[in-house]
Amino acid sequence: MLKRLCLLLICLLLAAPALATQPPGDAPPDPRLIEHNKDFPKEVIKLTDGVYVAVGYGLANSALIVGDGGNIIVDTMESVEEALPVREAFAKLSDQPVKAIIYTHNHPDHVFGAAAFAAGGEPLVVSHSSTNYFLDRFLNTISPATSTRAMRMFGPLLPAGYHINSGIGPHLGYKPGMTIGLLRPTKTFDDKLELEVAGVKMLLFHAPGETDDQINIWLPDKKALFIGDNFYKTFPNLYTIRGTSYRDVTKWVASLDKARDLRPEYLVLGHTLPLKGADEIYKSLTNYRDAIQFVHDQTVRGINQDKSAGQIAAEVKLPKHLAEDPYLIEYYGMVPWSVRSIYDGYMGWYSGKARDLFPLPLPEQAALMAELAGGPDKLLAAAQKALDKGQAQWALELGDDVLQLQPENAQARALKVKAIKALVTGGVNANARNYLLTCALETEGGLTIPKADKKKVASEVIRAVPIARVFETMMVNLDPQKSAESDILVVFSFPDLKADYSAHLRRGVVEIRQRPSAKPDVVLTMDSNAFKEFMAGKIKAKKALSPEYAKVEGDPMKLMMFLEMFK
Incomplete structure (x- = not known):
């Protein structure tokens, strides 16, 4: 069951062509998509004194802030292997130890290379207070679906000739055997945080947009703003076709307004090239927020005119001055997808038309x-x-x-x-x-998206998953046919956590409670990490349920029947 949690991670790690084919002679892209490659050259760019941005090394950017006696890293690439060349490039500019790592948000291309920059040290790791929650949810209950979609959307499995870029970066830099070097946040905040590290004064503030945990970082002495993924050189992903929860675009607009009001002279983006010049930055941010608001407002207008999502998506077009803005070309997000997402965010799936009520x-x-x-x-x-x-x-x-x-x-x-x-x-x-x-x-039949191989999941990754997530995944993996006539109550006792969980399998549903509510049929006592590895398939059932690992009280056959319901 826990292996389902890890499926997305594994698929990303296995992102390599399944079968090589000849480059296509058909399906040519718009020449602008090829030209867009120039927006993520592989280089480290000096934005101003002490502020550098590594662009084009992977899907996302990583930034270096040079302080007095120490460095600060903002976002850390998608794996340790992808981060190492960036770390080496930064070391040529400053060989000071890394005193702090700041995550602008939880996306793996911004956090999974952190260990490379820490280099065995213990830097302060800063994020929004909800980032840990989203990091845990990354290995979530719908990861089998989102992992498959992500492999299609970013195109890492496409053979040479098909893949031009990934819209916001040159490629998704995951390959077999790459190392996930996530460091958990050690300092978090809700609304804003004034911070000084290595003599560098910073204001960090919550700026929900592409993610709910997004933060911006303002360096008042340098007039430099790190805007994360709320702005990049393409129409934004107000909705992503890999699948995600609703992105509240009204909050996104408000966050862009906060950024504009600072009047930054330097703007560091999570993807694509940084910007310089207060007037140019203000104009670009204004057009960006106007485009998002326009799509939102016109979608709501269509809703109130009793139009379906499909009707509105076909009708809403950006005004000419916005459609022609170089930062709003639809390399990554698209207006029709955004319309459909906003519609669903307000109204749900139903169009309001009689024909669509029972499709x-x-x-x-x-x-x-x-x-x-x-x-x-x-x-x-x-x-x-x-x-x-x-x-x-x-x-x-x-x-x-x-x-x-x-x-x-x-x-x-x-x-x-x-x-x-x-x-x-x-x-x-x-x-x-x-x-x-x-x-x-x-x-x-020329390409196969890799399936999860539980043996490739590192024990460290498995053990980092909160025990509550294991039980959440259990609930959505219950086989309704197998369990249709079953009624079994199992208590899982974890002495290391000083916690007990009851799982009541009740004819097609399993109810999870942190405290047992009735006399159980079976009590399974074991270490929580051993339980996680057992659920992930790292430890076989015969061994996991042996006296070496576990204590079983009650009917062991009922326990085995219970576990069989989740395969």
């Missing part, structure tokens, strides 16, 4: 569509006709309908691939390009 399942829709067309062959012919007419989206939908009915239909599969590549052709959005081309290669 047919896809297989049933496909069967009825085929019947209407005169059979799967006629449906496939209609899909081909749509593709020939340049109606790639319609061709993709019809081709998918055929595959719903005939999964092994090679002709439908080939048509689907052509339709996907036609959708991609000329597109400027890296996320859409990477996602769709990965789907095309999966459809062809």
Whole structure:
């Protein structure tokens, strides 16, 4: 069960092409997407005295602030291996020890290389108070879905020729065997924090936007602002197609207003090149916040006009001066995706239209569509006709309908691939390009997204997961058919934590409580870390439940029956 928590991490670590293929002669990108590579050259840029930014070494940037007798690192790359070249480059500028590491937010490309910069020392690690929560949730209950989507969106599995960039950086820098060097925050705050490290005065303040735990860092003596992922050189990911909880765009706008009001002369971004010049920065931030507000306001306007999310997404277009702003080209986020997310954030999934209240399942829709067309062959012919007419989206939908009915239909599969590549052709959005081309290669059978290998999960990673998360994952991995007639109460006792948890499996549901509420059928007593490794598959059941590791009181067969329900 815990292995589900670790799936996203493992998939990221295994991000390498599954099968090499020839570079494509089709699906060319918009030339602007190729030109966008210039926004993350691999170099360390001096922004002002004592402030340097490493750009293009991985998906995110890392920054160095040189103090008196010590250095400060802001964001730390996506792994120790990706961080080491940055650390070496920074060392050429200042070989002082790192006194503090600051996380602007919880995303792995900003935090997983921290140990490389610490270099065995014990620097202060600073973040928002909620960052630890989000770090834990990163290995969350829906990680199997988000991990698969992330592999498609960032495109690390794409062979040479397909991948242009990842929208906000050159690539997602995860490869087999890379080391996760996360250091947990040791100093946190809620609203704002005045801090002085190595003589450098800083104001850290909460600035929710792309993430709820986002912070900005203001150096008043240098007029430099570190804005994290609330601003980068592309239309923002107000919604991400890899899947995430709702991003409150009104809070994002308010955070950008706080940043504008400081009138920074230097702006350090979490992705893409930093900016210089107070007027240029103010103008860019103003346009950025205006674009976000425009999409929000026009979406709400459409909602109040009783329009569906699809209708509004088709209608909302940025004003010309914003659409042409170089910082608002849709390399990463897209306006239609944002509209749909804002709609869902206010109204939920239902469009308000009668036809959408009880939508047919896809297989049933496909069967009825085929019947209407005169059979799967006629449906496939209609899909081909749509593709020939340049109606790639319609061709993709019809081709998918055929595959719903005939999964092994090679002709439908080939048509689907052509339709996907036609959708991609000329597109400027890296996320859409990477996602769709990965789907095309999966459809062809030329690429396989790696599955979790629990043996590759480090014990340190497993042990860092809070015990409550293990039980949360247990709840969503219960097999409803196996457990339909079962009623078993198990108490898990962890002497090292001085805590007991009860798990009441009750006909398709398992209720978790921190304190037992009734007489249990079984009590399992063991060390919490051993329990985590057992649940992750690092320790086999026979060994884990032996007297060496555990004490079982009650009916051991009921315990085994209980555990079998979660496979």
